[in-house]
Amino acid sequence: MMGLTRKGEYAVRGIIYLARQKKDQKALIAEMAVAIDAPQNFLAKIMQRFSQSGIVQSSRGVGGGFSLAKPSEEITLLDIVESVEGSILVNHCLLRSKTCKNDETCRAHRAWQKVQDQLRATLAGFTVASLAK
Amino acid sequence: MMGLTRKGEYAVRGIIYLARQKKDQKALIAEMAVAIDAPQNFLAKIMQRFSQSGIVQSSRGVGGGFSLAKPSEEITLLDIVESVEGSILVNHCLLRSKTCKNDETCRAHRAWQKVQDQLRATLAGFTVASLAK
DNA sequence: GACTTAAAAGATGCTTTTTATCCTGAATTG
């Protein structure tokens, strides 16, 4: 549990690959799949998602492909992970599922919230730029 | 992804329930299942696991049941989570699966390692005693 | 020793998520 899924791994690798491209250079999905060792169709879905969430730009036709939609300094591990895996560490109550009001009075709830906040902060601390070097 | 599974939730609730028992009081699995709103058989498996990992003591027969094997101050969220869910955030390489040596020279690898270390530290910071109040 | 109670251990099955693959459609270019 609590690990990146394949999808998450491919996602991070894909973004780092794009970050390593030359300025204004576009990458084809087929090329990326080989480079980062990911199934092409699956990777295509992942990039599609990034395109929707505004992390990546895509264009079709000859000369098309994928590139980052913003500087790699402005993309963090958190952006990537949450984009493909959804919200992390969803906060269920650790005491009783039925009676918890999910509010400040529930200690277990607050503990888990803190875990979540810290994890998100840690992930947000790593930029793609720093990983791509 | 990255959330507690049901198993993890039941586990935390179960341990907190035991922490709230009176000194030397044992809890039956059937009683626990009702109290924390978990399926009895499934909870039994989880407690079995805790018994093996030394967090919980169990005894059979009349007057038997479960109790914590050590003070609730000495059991952390990390102990619980790793006991039932296994090692968290397993560290695959984020660049290339095949060529990574998983060593110090891999930046992405080190980043993920750091995420993992921080998460473990955060979880280790919460004792069952503090949650059981 | 037989009986009851309660956890341990193993086998099994259902459901959901993950991990893809494939096909058709839409946009872009030459």
Place this chain on the structure above:
DNA sequence: CAATTCAGGATAAAAAGCATCTTTTAAGTC
């Protein structure tokens, strides 16, 4: 319009999650 490249939807196999059931073992009771 023909080739290229991504978009979107449908489908399916494999794995993980979520249990349930049965049998066995251990401990206390009569």
